[in-house]
Amino acid sequence: MPQLDVKTIYFLVGLFATTTGAVLSILALTGRFDRWLKYWGISNLCTGAGILLLTFRDIVPDFYSIAVANMLVIIGYFLLMATAQGLHHRNMTWWPHLLFLGLIAGLFLMMQNADSYYNERTALSSVACGYYALRVAKITKQIAREEDIVSAYLVFGIFTLAALVLGMRILASLTYHLGGDSIFSSGGMSMWVILLAASIGPLWNMSMLLMIMERINRNWIGRALRDPLTGALNREGLKRALENNTMRRHSDSHPFTALLLVDIDHFKQVNDQLGHAFGDELLRSFADIVHHQLRSSDLFARQGGDEFVIILPSSGEKEARDVAGRLQNAFAQETDRVKPDGLAVTLSIGIAVTESDQLSGSLHQLMARADSALYQSKHQGRNRITSAQAA
Numbered sequence: 001m002p003q004l005d006v007k008t009i010y011f012l013v014g015l016f017a018t019t020t021g022a023v024l025s026i027l028a029l030t031g032r033f034d035r036w037l038k039y040w041g042i043s044n045l046c047t048g049a050g051i052l053l054l055t056f057r058d059i060v061p062d063f064y065s066i067a068v069a070n071m072l073v074i075i076g077y078f079l080l081m082a083t084a085q086g087l088h089h090r091n092m093t094w095w096p097h098l099l100f101l102g103l104i105a106g107l108f109l110m111m112q113n114a115d116s117y118y119n120e121r122t123a124l125s126s127v128a129c130g131y132y133a134l135r136v137a138k139i140t141k142q143i144a145r146e147e148d149i150v151s152a153y154l155v156f157g158i159f160t161l162a163a164l165v166l167g168m169r170i171l172a173s174l175t176y177h178l179g180g181d182s183i184f185s186s187g188g189m190s191m192w193v194i195l196l197a198a199s200i201g202p203l204w205n206m207s208m209l210l211m212i213m214e215r216i217n218r219n220w221i222g223r224a225l226r227d228p229l230t231g232a233l234n235r236e237g238l239k240r241a242l243e244n245n246t247m248r249r250h251s252d253s254h255p256f257t258a259l260l261l262v263d264i265d266h267f268k269q270v271n272d273q274l275g276h277a278f279g280d281e282l283l284r285s286f287a288d289i290v291h292h293q294l295r296s297s298d299l300f301a302r303q304g305g306d307e308f309v310i311i312l313p314s315s316g317e318k319e320a321r322d323v324a325g326r327l328q329n330a331f332a333q334e335t336d337r338v339k340p341d342g343l344a345v346t347l348s349i350g351i352a353v354t355e356s357d358q359l360s361g362s363l364h365q366l367m368a369r370a371d372s373a374l375y376q377s378k379h380q381g382r383n384r385i386t387s388a389q390a391a
């Protein structure tokens, strides 16, 4: 096996990152991806080009192989953070970062002589790269938690490790324990840093890709289970949610589960008199009201048209009637503001209650009981809440 010196490893790492960056950037130019792919590609290009330039230490002037090379690596880390920020759908205030990068560039210009300031330069580049690695770790941890994306934890772990190593590098450079007087010294901290970069560089690109794929997958599943107009679950979504354990866990504290069937009264007239767009807006307003009134453990689904199902775990008839009353009041306040006089846009509601541990087996029957209660509400003049007889 050929012996690889540290400089060759640096060269190979630089080459890999540059090639990856070039491929990602070309893909970004097709315009088929979000803007984060552009940042990700340029990030790899910058880091790779910076590392390659470092290896030309004896061939090009120090200005390029030290000041420009280090800044390219740092800008690469910065753009990686911008990529993570973009993936997290957060806007970024650019100017503090540009100021910070400008300051660091100034310091590198002051320390660009290859024969001195080795420890200081190493500390400075590690501070900047470590800071951005920590930011990436923080953002990806938020993505992992908020969106339940398991592979985001992998990205988080890799960047935390990178930040840790860079932290150790800062310590080693401040205490003059880097080992050698150049990053190409075999042995000492530099060798460990480049070996780590060689192994985790490809891994962090791969983990970012996995995180993006997992997220797209989840989004598609999420969309397939929800009604696009109101954001409520569709029938399949409700079925899946009921199969989910969360309902059973909540049922421990209260023996009953309540089901509400809600229908908007005279909705056809709303469409006929005010137009379909207004009808859509009313459906969205209703869904907003419901989302505000419900607990996170409750389920809300659109059955079709203007009919909705609400399932309240750990709730009996009294709790269900309270919720139904609150929905009617909030909806009345909302519609009073927008509807013309003479149009009664109210809610008719049917309620049925069952023992929680029998919910999955009796859902069909529970729904039929709530439906006949709803029919009574409509039949008795609308804008009413009717409870089904106990089964």
Ligand SMILES: Nc1nc2c(ncn2[C@@H]2O[C@H](COP(=O)(O)OP(=O)(O)OP(=O)(O)O)[C@@H](O)[C@H]2O)c(=O)[nH]1
Pocket: 229, 263, 264, 265, 266, 267, 268, 269, 271, 275, 276, 277, 278, 279, 280, 283, 304, 305, 306, 378, 382
């Ligand atoms: N704007 C809009 N209208 C819809 C949508 N889905 C169904 N509809 C309309 O909703 C109306 C429902 O009408 P009906 O079921 O007769 O109900 P209603 O007029 O509320 O009468 P009652 O329920 O008896 O008070 C129909 O005119 C459908 O065309 C939708 O997504 N958007």
